[in-house]
Amino acid sequence: MSLYTQLRRAPLSAKFGLLVILLYVLVALFAPLVAPFGETEVVGEGFAPWGGQFLLGTDNLGRDMFSRLVYGARNTLGIAFLTTVLAFALGGFCGLVAAIRGGWIDQGMSRVVDILMAIPQLIFALLILSVVGTTTTSLVLVIALLDATRVFRLSRAVAMSVVVQDFVEAARLRGEGLWWLVTREVLPNAAAPLIAEFGLRFCFVFLFISALSFLGLGIQPPTADWGSMVRDNAVLITFGDVSPLLPALAVALITVSVNFVVDWVLHKSSGLKEC
Amino acid sequence: MNSLCKLLAQRLALGLLSLLAVSVIIFLAVGMLPGDVAQAMLGQAATPETVAALRLQLGLDQPALTRFFHWGWQLLQGDLGVSLANQRPIAELIGARLGNTFSLALLAALVSVPLALLLGMLAALYRNSWFDRLLNTSALSAVSFPEFFVAYILILVFAVKLAWLPSISNLSPDASLGEVLERSLLPVLTLSLVVVAQMMRMTRASLINLLASPYIEMARLKGIGQARIIFRHALPNALAPIVNVVALNLAYLVVGVVVVEVVFVYPGLGQLLVDSVAKRDIPVVQACSLIFAATYILLNTSADVLSIASNPRLMHPKG
Numbered sequence: 325m326s327l328y329t330q331l332r333r334a335p336l337s338a339k340f341g342l343l344v345i346l347l348y349v350l351v352a353l354f355a356p357l358v359a360p361f362g363e364t365e366v367v368g369e370g371f372a373p374w375g376g377q378f379l380l381g382t383d384n385l386g387r388d389m390f391s392r393l394v395y396g397a398r399n400t401l402g403i404a405f406l407t408t409v410l411a412f413a414l415g416g417f418c419g420l421v422a423a424i425r426g427g428w429i430d431q432g433m434s435r436v437v438d439i440l441m442a443i444p445q446l447i448f449a450l451l452i453l454s455v456v457g458t459t460t461t462s463l464v465l466v467i468a469l470l471d472a473t474r475v476f477r478l479s480r481a482v483a484m485s486v487v488v489q490d491f492v493e494a495a496r497l498r499g500e501g502l503w504w505l506v507t508r509e510v511l512p513n514a515a516a517p518l519i520a521e522f523g524l525r526f527c528f529v530f531l532f533i534s535a536l537s538f539l540g541l542g543i544q545p546p547t548a549d550w551g552s553m554v555r556d557n558a559v560l561i562t563f564g565d566v567s568p569l570l571p572a573l574a575v576a577l578i579t580v581s582v583n584f585v586v587d588w589v590l591h592k593s594s595g596l597k598e599c
Numbered sequence: 600m601n602s603l604c605k606l607l608a609q610r611l612a613l614g615l616l617s618l619l620a621v622s623v624i625i626f627l628a629v630g631m632l633p634g635d636v637a638q639a640m641l642g643q644a645a646t647p648e649t650v651a652a653l654r655l656q657l658g659l660d661q662p663a664l665t666r667f668f669h670w671g672w673q674l675l676q677g678d679l680g681v682s683l684a685n686q687r688p689i690a691e692l693i694g695a696r697l698g699n700t701f702s703l704a705l706l707a708a709l710v711s712v713p714l715a716l717l718l719g720m721l722a723a724l725y726r727n728s729w730f731d732r733l734l735n736t737s738a739l740s741a742v743s744f745p746e747f748f749v750a751y752i753l754i755l756v757f758a759v760k761l762a763w764l765p766s767i768s769n770l771s772p773d774a775s776l777g778e779v780l781e782r783s784l785l786p787v788l789t790l791s792l793v794v795v796a797q798m799m800r801m802t803r804a805s806l807i808n809l810l811a812s813p814y815i816e817m818a819r820l821k822g823i824g825q826a827r828i829i830f831r832h833a834l835p836n837a838l839a840p841i842v843n844v845v846a847l848n849l850a851y852l853v854v855g856v857v858v859v860e861v862v863f864v865y866p867g868l869g870q871l872l873v874d875s876v877a878k879r880d881i882p883v884v885q886a887c888s889l890i891f892a893a894t895y896i897l898l899n900t901s902a903d904v905l906s907i908a909s910n911p912r913l914m915h916p917k918g
Binding site for chain 1: 891
């Protein structure tokens with residue numbers, strides 16, 4: 325089936341999800357063209373109402389809400405994406421190596437991951453951030469490291485079932501090195517579940533970073549970020565104004581969309597039709 | 600029976616081991632500070648003499664291993680040390696908050712577990728109907744919502760528009776039970792909504808998995824009704840995965856309280872933790888993390904133990 329027919333046959337939820345993801349990516353890429361004002365530019369009074377010059381009003385410091393939402397797409401999505409890629413590079417590679425090498429390398433890495441996973445992720449992140457301080461770099465590194473443990477588990481489990489197959493044995497007997505085994509033999513056969521997992525992990529990281537920013541411990545001001553935008557403007561909610569909910573809605577919409585798409589991909593690749 | 604005991608003992612030992620490992624990690628986290636605690640407490644402007652004096656007072660001149668055992672021994676005696684920010688004993692800071700946090704998580708569990716199991720069973724019973732689709736889509740959406748989004752929507756609807764409930768849950772010690780319940784209703788609702796979705800999906804998945812097995816087919820061919828098949832034949836076998844899911848979600852609940860407490864200004868442990876991280880009050884962060892991590896490990900271990908204990912196949916090992 326060509327890609328086009330597959331897309332046409334996709335369920336409504338997956339089409340919706342793909343459309344939203346595309347929209348977000350476009351907004352993130354062309355943020356300066358979409359946003360009427362600058363990211364940190366103070367353009368008016370604080371908490372101005374909707375309409376007129378400011379499409380969605382202004383925030384607590386008088387910055388344009390709509391512009392900050394647009395720039396937030398770029399910052400929050402970018403950082404979450406970078407973190408997920410790092411987590412996959414680290415966790416995925418270690419997982420594949422553990423499965424291929426086996427023995428004490430596997431044992432050692434698995435036990436370390438077990439211990440790291442015994443601590444709740446949010447608590448662990450808070451502990452480390454309190455020590456190293458809340459900069460964007462440390463945020464990305466800490467979350468990538470913590471998330472890599474989950475990726476490690478999955479990629480090791482998937483690779484385990486590939487490693488025992490004859491063609492891997494044949495490659496080993498040919499005397500191929502570790503790098504060849506990982507990239508040419510195991511990875512192509514473990515790709516499908518890993519891609520679906522990438523979507524799920526991205527959602528998780530995205531929610532995680534938003535939660536940390538909401539707690540004031542994630543992406544630091546004046547960078548526009550959806551989590552901290554909710555936090556800064558939350559006081560408006562008590563007056564019945566919905567604008568602080570917009571960034572939260574933006575977070576919810578993208579995670580729902582990614583989940584819809586992942587659900588469809590998983591359903592298709594498993595070949596299962598639920599009875 | 601013997602092998603069952605052995606398996607259980609193994610799990611418990613593993614739980615204890617991870618607890619030890621976690622406490623070592625939490626202890627070592629402080630060692631990663633640039634400089635050390637004494638430097639961090641006094642700030643950049645401190646003279647070398649005062650830093651040295653404080654270091655001596657805190658016992659930082661001792662080797663790390665000695666300090667770890669000292670710290671662990673004091674922990675076991677209930678002495679959590681003093682806060683860097685206000686010099687008060689940490690046990691005093693944590694005391695009442697610990698109870699608040701656990702009662703919040705417990706209330707959320709009491710609401711969400713029965714609801715999730717019921718919805719999961721109904722979804723499995725009427726699978727692929729519009730009811731199931733609706734539940735599934737809304738569960739998938741609920742899982743993807745950040746907790747603070749759910750919380751603020753509830754505040755907007757129930758506290759601001761309808762004005763039925765207070766939007767913040769500042770408990771005072773002399774509040775009556777009714778008052779406490781009223782004030783913690785919104786946080787409980789938020790937490791429940793977040794975990795119900797997950798539990799429901801997994802209950803449905805494990806039941807549907809079972810419904811495809813031959814002995815259910817047999818029961819169906821005998822002409823037994825749908826409801827009886829679910830409750831009599833499928834459910835006892837689905838118990839192990841369901842118990843596991845429930846315990847895992849309770850573990851999640853313990854961590855989920857952090858964000859919810861901040862939104863509702865609920866005087867719990869999570870809020871203390873977040874405040875202390877912002878202030879970099881490391882002994883308090885250590886103590887709170889240790890409590891959260893210990894609860895988490897305890898619940899995870901009991902999930903393992905329960906799922907082993909509720910699996911009838913392990914009661915009668917072959918050979």
